[in-house]
Amino acid sequence: MLESVALLCVLLLTSRVNAEITMTAQAVALMGMNVQLTISSNKGNSVNGTVYWPFVNGTQWGAFVTCDILQQPDAPCTLLLPMPLPGQARIQVAALDRDWCQGSCFFPVGQLVPPNVGDGDLSNTISVSVVARSVTHPLPNGNASASRHVCMDWEPWFTRNNLGGHPWLQRPGAEGVPLVGLYSSFNALVVRQHAIWLTEAGVDCILVDWSNNLWGGTAWSDRSIDIQQLINGTTFALEQFHALQTEGLIATPQVVIMMGLTNGPPASPQALQDQAAWVKTNYIDVFGPERFLALPDGPSKVDPLVPEKPALVFLDTRGSAVTQPPVWNVTDVFAVRYMGAQLQDKPTMGTDHGYWSWMDGSLTPVPAMRHGVAEALTVTPGFFTGKGGWLGADASGWRAGATFVKTMESARMYTPSVLLVCQWNEFAGQPTVPGTEYVDSYNLSLTNDMEPVSLTECGYTRPGDQGQLPRCDTGWGMFPVNLLRASLGALRGEAQNSVLRILTPEHGAVATTSTMVVEWTIIGTGSDGLFIVKVDGIAVGNTSGQHRMTVDLDAVHIRPGAHNITVIGTDGWTKYALSKTNFDHGDESMESAPTRGVSFTVPFAYQPVESLVGVSTKRSIS
Numbered sequence: 001m002l003e004s005v006a007l008l009c010v011l012l013l014t015s016r017v018n019a020e021i022t023m024t025a026q027a028v029a030l031m032g033m034n035v036q037l038t039i040s041s042n043k044g045n046s047v048n049g050t051v052y053w054p055f056v057n058g059t060q061w062g063a064f065v066t067c068d069i070l071q072q073p074d075a076p077c078t079l080l081l082p083m084p085l086p087g088q089a090r091i092q093v094a095a096l097d098r099d100w101c102q103g104s105c106f107f108p109v110g111q112l113v114p115p116n117v118g119d120g121d122l123s124n125t126i127s128v129s130v131v132a133r134s135v136t137h138p139l140p141n142g143n144a145s146a147s148r149h150v151c152m153d154w155e156p157w158f159t160r161n162n163l164g165g166h167p168w169l170q171r172p173g174a175e176g177v178p179l180v181g182l183y184s185s186f187n188a189l190v191v192r193q194h195a196i197w198l199t200e201a202g203v204d205c206i207l208v209d210w211s212n213n214l215w216g217g218t219a220w221s222d223r224s225i226d227i228q229q230l231i232n233g234t235t236f237a238l239e240q241f242h243a244l245q246t247e248g249l250i251a252t253p254q255v256v257i258m259m260g261l262t263n264g265p266p267a268s269p270q271a272l273q274d275q276a277a278w279v280k281t282n283y284i285d286v287f288g289p290e291r292f293l294a295l296p297d298g299p300s301k302v303d304p305l306v307p308e309k310p311a312l313v314f315l316d317t318r319g320s321a322v323t324q325p326p327v328w329n330v331t332d333v334f335a336v337r338y339m340g341a342q343l344q345d346k347p348t349m350g351t352d353h354g355y356w357s358w359m360d361g362s363l364t365p366v367p368a369m370r371h372g373v374a375e376a377l378t379v380t381p382g383f384f385t386g387k388g389g390w391l392g393a394d395a396s397g398w399r400a401g402a403t404f405v406k407t408m409e410s411a412r413m414y415t416p417s418v419l420l421v422c423q424w425n426e427f428a429g430q431p432t433v434p435g436t437e438y439v440d441s442y443n444l445s446l447t448n449d450m451e452p453v454s455l456t457e458c459g460y461t462r463p464g465d466q467g468q469l470p471r472c473d474t475g476w477g478m479f480p481v482n483l484l485r486a487s488l489g490a491l492r493g494e495a496q497n498s499v500l501r502i503l504t505p506e507h508g509a510v511a512t513t514s515t516m517v518v519e520w521t522i523i524g525t526g527s528d529g530l531f532i533v534k535v536d537g538i539a540v541g542n543t544s545g546q547h548r549m550t551v552d553l554d555a556v557h558i559r560p561g562a563h564n565i566t567v568i569g570t571d572g573w574t575k576y577a578l579s580k581t582n583f584d585h586g587d588e589s590m591e592s593a594p595t596r597g598v599s600f601t602v603p604f605a606y607q608p609v610e611s612l613v614g615v616s617t618k619r620s621i622s
Contacts, residue, residue, distance in 0.1 A: 020041055020042050020120040020121075021039065021040070021041045021052070021093060021095060021120075021121070021122065021123035021124075022039070022040045022041070022123060022124050023037050023038065023039055023040070023091070023092075023093060023123050023124060023126055024037070024038045024040075024126070025037050025038070025091065025126050025128055026128065027127075027128060027129065028128065028129045028130075028131060029083045029089075029128055029129070029130050029131070030083075030130070030131050030133055031083060031084065031085070031086045031130050031131060031132050031133050031135075031196070031249070032082065032083065032084055032133075032135060032193065032196035032197070032200070032583070033082070033083060033582055033583060034080045034081060034082050034083070034179075034478070034581065034582050034583075035080075035081045035083055035089075035091075035128055036078055036079070036080055036081075036581065037054065037078060037079050037080075037081055037091065037093065038076060038077065038078050039052055039065070039067060039077040039078070039079070039093060039123070040077070041067075041077075041095075049066045049067055049068035050066070050067060050068065050095050051064050051065070051066050051095065051096060051097065051098045051100075052064060052065050052066075052067065052077070052079070052093040052094070052095055052096075052123075053093060053094050053095075053096050053100065053108070054079060054081055054091060054092070054093050054181075055091070055092045055093070055094060055113050056081070056089050056090070056091050057089060057090050058090075058112060058113060059109075059110050059111060059112055059113075060101075060108045060109055060110060060111045060112075060113075060181060061081070061109060061110075061180070061181055061189065062079065062080075062081040062082065062179065062180060062181045063079060063080075063177045063178065063179055063180075063181055063182075063453070063454035063457060064079075064096075064098070064177065064181075064454075064457065065077065065078070065079040065454070065456060065457065066098070066456070066457065079093075079454075080179060080454075080455070080477065080478075080581060080582075082179055082180055082193050082452075083128065083130045084189050084192040084193040084196060085130060085189060085192065086130045086131065086132035086249075087129075087130055088127055088128070088129060088130070089127065089128045089129075089130050090125050090126075090127050091125065091126050091127075091128060092113070092122060092123050092124070092125050092126075093122075093123045094113060094114070094117050094121055094122050094123070095117075095121040095122075096114065096117070096121070098169070099169065100114070101167075101182075102167040102168065102169055102170065103167065106160055106167045106168075106184070107158070107167075107168070107182060107183055107184035107187075108181060108182045109180065109181040109182060109183040109184070109187050109189075109190065110183075110184075110187050110189075132249060133249070134249055135195075135196050135199050135200055135249060135250040135251060136199065136200075136251050137199055137200075137202060137204055137251055138200070138202050138485070138488070138489060138492075138494075147411070147415060147416055147417060147418065147419040147491065147492075148417050148418065149204055149205050149254075149293060149417065149418045149419070150202055150203045150204055150205065150418075150419045150421065150488060151203070151204075151205035151206065151207045151256065151293065151418055151419070151420050151421065152198060152203045152205070152206050152207065152253075152421045152423065152424045152450075153206075153207050153209060153258075153358070153420070153421065153422050153423030153424060153426075154194075154206040154207065154208055154209070154423070154424045154425060155208075155209050155423075155424070155425050155426055155427075155428075156185045156208060156209075156230055156233030156234045156236075156237060157185065157209075157229075157230045157233065157428075158183060158184050158185040158233070158427075159184060159185055159186075159226070159229035159230065159232075159233060160229070161224075161225050161226035161229050162226045162229060162230060163428050167182075168182040168427075168459060169182070169459055169460060170460065171427065171428060171459070171460055172428070172429050172430055172431040172432065172460055172462075173426070173427065173428045173429020173430065173438075173440045173441035173442065173447075173460060174427040174428060174429075174441070174459040174460045175427065175429075175441045175442070175443050175444045175447050175449070175453075175458075175459050175460065176427070176444055176449070176453030176454060176457070176458070176459050176475055176476075177453055177454040177457040177458070177459050177475075178425070178427075178451055178452070178453055178454075179451075179452040179453060179454060179477070179478075180193050180452075185229075185230075185232075185233030185236065185237070186232075186233060186236050188240050188243075191236070191237050191240040191241070192240065192244065192250070194424075194451075195240075195241065195244060195250050195251075195252050195253065196250055197451075197452065197481050197583070198253055198424075199250060199251045199252070199253065200481075200485065200583060201481050201482075201484040201485040201488065202484065202485055202488035202489070202492075203253055203421065203484070204251075204253050204254060205253050205254045205255070205256060205293050205418075206253045206254075206255055206256075206424075207256050207258050207313065207420065208234050208237075208255060208256070208257050208258065209258050210230065210231070210234075210257055210258060210259050210260065210275075211258055211259060211260035211263045211315040212227075212260055212263065212264065213227045213230070213231075213259065213260060213267075213275065214227075214259070214260060214267035214268070214271045214272065214275065215260070215263075215264045215265040215267065216264075216265035216266075216267075217265070217266070217267065217268045217271070218267070218268075218271060219268075219270075219271050219274070220271045220272075220274035220275045220278065221274070234255075234257075235282070235283075237255075238255065238283065238287050238291065241253075241255075241287075241291065242287060242291075254290075254291060254292055254293045255283075255291060255292050255293065256292060256293040256310075256311045256312070256313055257279055257283075257312060257313070258313040258314070258315055258339065259272055259275060259276070259312065259313070259314050259315070260314070260315045261314040261315060261316040261320065261321065261326070261338070262315075262316050262317055262318040262320050263315045263316075263317055266318075266320070269326040269327060269328045270328075272314070272326065272328065272330070273328040273329060273330055276312060276328075276330045276333070276334060279312070280333050280334075284310055284333075289310055292310040292311070293310070293311045293418075294308035294309060294310055294311060294335070295308055295309070295311040295335040295337065295418075296308050296309075296335065297309065297331075297335055308335065309333065309334055309335040310333070310334055310335065311334065311335045311336075311337060312330065312334035312335070312336055312337070313336075313337045313338070313339050313356065314336065314337070314338050314339065315339045315340075315341075315358065316338045316339065316340060316355070317340055317341050317342075317358075319340060319346070319349055319353070319355070321338050322349075322353050337354070337356055337368075337376075338353075338354070338355050338356070339355060339356040339357065339358055340355040340356070340357055340358070341357060341358040341359055341360075342357075342359070342360060342361050342385065342386055343355065343357045343360050343365075343366040344360045344361050344362035344364075344365075344366060344385075345361075345386065347366045349366075350366040350367055350368045350369065351366065351367065351369050352369070354368050354369060354370045354375065355368055356368045356375075356376040356378070356418075356420065357376075357377075357378045357420070358378065358422060359378060359380050359383055359422045359423075359448065360378060360380075360383065361383050361384060361385030361386065361394060361395070362383070362385075363396065363403065363406045363407060363503075364406075364407075364409075364410050365377055365378050365379065365380075365407055365410050367410070367414045367416060368416070373417070374414040374415065374416040374417070375416060375417050375418060376416050376417065376418040376419075376420055377410060377411055377414050377416040377418075377419060377420065378407075378420040378421070378422050379404060379407040379408050379410070379411055379419065379420070379421055379422070380403065380404065380407055380421070380422040380423070380448045381398055381401070381403055381404040381447075381448055381449075381450055381480060381483075382395075382396060382397045382398050382399075382403050382404075382445075382446060382447055382448045383395065383396055383403065383448060384438070384439055384446075388437060389436075389437035389438040389439045389442075390438040390439070390442040390446040390447075391437075391438060391442070391446075392437075395446065397445045397446045397447075398444075398445050398446075398447070398476070399501070399503070399506055399507070400501060400502075400507055400600075400602070401479070401480075401483045401499075401501050401578070402501035402502060402503045402520075402521060404480075404483060404484075404487065405483075405487060405499050405500075405501045405521045405522070405523060406501075406503060406521040408487045408490075408491065408499075408523050409521060409523055411491055412490075412491055412523050412527075419488075419491075421450070421484065422448050423448050423449060423450065424449065424450055424451050425449060425451040426440060426441055426447075426448070426449055427441060427449060427451075427459070428440050428441060429441040429442060432462045432463055442462070443462060443474075444458070444474040444475060444476070445474060450480035450481070450484065451480075452476070452477055452478050452480065452481060453475045453476060453477070454475045454477070455473070455475040455476075455477045455580060455581075456473060456475060457475065476580065477579075477580035477581055478579055478580055478581060478582055478583060479578060479579070479580045481583060482576055482577070482578045482579055482583065482584045483499070483578055485576065485583075485584060486499050486524075486575065486576035486578060486584070487499050487523060489524075489575070489576075490523045490524030490525075491523065494524070494575070495525070496525055496573035496575055496594040497524045497525060497573060497575040497576070497594070498522060498523070498524040498525045498526050498527070498569060498572030498573050498574070498575075498598040499522065499523050499524055499576075499578075499598075500520060500521070500522040500567065500569050500572060500598045500599065500600045501520065501521055501522075501600055502518070502519070502520045502565065502567055502600050502601075502602045503519045503520060503521055504517055504518065504519045505518070505565060505602060505604045506602070507602050507603065508602075508603060508604065508605070509602075509604045509605070510604070510605045510606075510607050511553065511604055511605065511606050511607070512607055512608060512609050513608065513609070514552055514553045514554040514555075514608065515550060515551075515552060515553070516550070516551045516553055516565075516604075517548065517549075517550055517551075518533055518548070518549050518550070518551055518565060518567065519547060519548045519549075520547050520548075520567045520600070521547060522547065522569055522572065522598070524572065524573075525571070525572055525573050526569045526570070526571030526572030526573065526598065527569075527572075528544075528545045529544065529545070529569060529570060529571025529572065530542060530543075530544050530569075530570045530571055531543055531544070531546070531547070531549075531567055531568065531569050531570070532567070532568045532570060533549050533551060533565070533566070533567055533568075534565070534566040534567075534568065535551065535553070535556050535558060535563060535564070535565055535566075536558065536563050536564055537564075537566070538556060540552075540555075540556050551565075553606055558606055559606070560605075560606050560607050560608060561605065561606060562603060562604075562605055563603070563604055563605070563606055564601050564602070564603050564604070565601065565602055565604055566599055566600070566601040567599065567600055568597060568598070568599040569597065569598045569599070570596075570597055572597060572598035573594045573595065573596060573597070573598060574594060574595045574597065574598045574599075575594040
């Protein structure tokens, strides 16, 4: 089927008479994959460009795109549109204000085409045939000890009364524009597309964040409207998962709820007990225990003699349950696990007390040990620490995937039963205030979100931050999902699959001395093999079994200016393209024919001290 779809030609449908906007797109797409729309127009705005919003079958779907086709005729105006539903998709784009729907409907996804849109602001309609297919979890092949479960932190709080009551583009920390569009937690197509992406990447569980529900001793019966909306969003997702199961095309993730014991003002054990009882009655009994992650109360590895129960996680960042375990009946029904955060500063919480971690501020995360084996370990694409938050010297941003791959090295070493991935879709953070320690999303580089976002659009833009309106060029697109898929494949022993990233120098770093330390991270085939380091394509050294090397830049006679450093793993294999525009699993030619060797390149600048005038030496945060 994939080969036949790949051979279909691109279809151009002409616009109606006098229309100013036209589109082209492929005629056929596979369910869950992206369609790339190319927009042409004689409209233009030399100041901010024109914002185009896509509509599918009459309702808004997908990220908007800002283009100035008149001023930049050679720059393609394209947008990526995920196609979660099989059948005919009739697509249009409308020229609307960037803030359309932000002050009224809040969540553009699912809204009808505005009735006041003029003919000149609405494109032709093109029809794309979306072909149904089976979406299943990639199977482990070669590493029997690999993680049984991969759980992604997932948020259901995109409601009117959550996140300060701000619409998407006004929310501090809503750093990107999701590829599916600015959504609420009550959109069935969003849940469907999330399930497709997560399942095909290898995630079989979502950790739903209820950790802020019962701050300050609030009784469960006195929960506020914003908390009820968050709960309703979770219920909606479970209902959609059930519908997808009935449909039979998409494997859906299991669910585990994360409640908050001490995450802010401590919650009372009685309120948590009542909340757990509500989950038992309204979720476990309604949707069935098979919909929920089950864990044993005994040894963490598979043991047929130890019965499993639905898991319930309690975020306890103060570690209070160690010295004063809650008095409750929750353990009668649930397998309880406690979760901390920033365990690099208190590793015994994981190693001695079995605490899971929401996120560690370290490239070597702390495992949660239980009965002598690693039960859980958390990996992440970026992290902050308690020493300055995202802007602190010890924080590690996306770094083109290097942070994620390095933390995955620990997963490869410990092979935990449950691999936790932090995180999918927080899209929230602290407002920009001098002196603030930012500990949620900061911008597109300093975040731990992994949901695909637009390659070209900013969400909330902080004053003074790079990537100002109307365009951003730091969006990651499909890269995180592909990085996750490739990395989990390597963890699970997939043959001829290597993932290599350079840790130092960081992208765009400035070298002020001739001595440069090059450090890289790799998981999968060839991790302990031969590596060659090149500067501007010229080999400067090699090493076997090591992931670090010192290079003398003067010895290779490079001049001050822009250069590239490349690391090649000659014993590795390139199986996944790590594309930003589509899911790699759809590229059968790449998956069926891996190529020998794996490499990665980062640009840097060489500016020796004697020639350094007016050049910032601040480290890159990309």
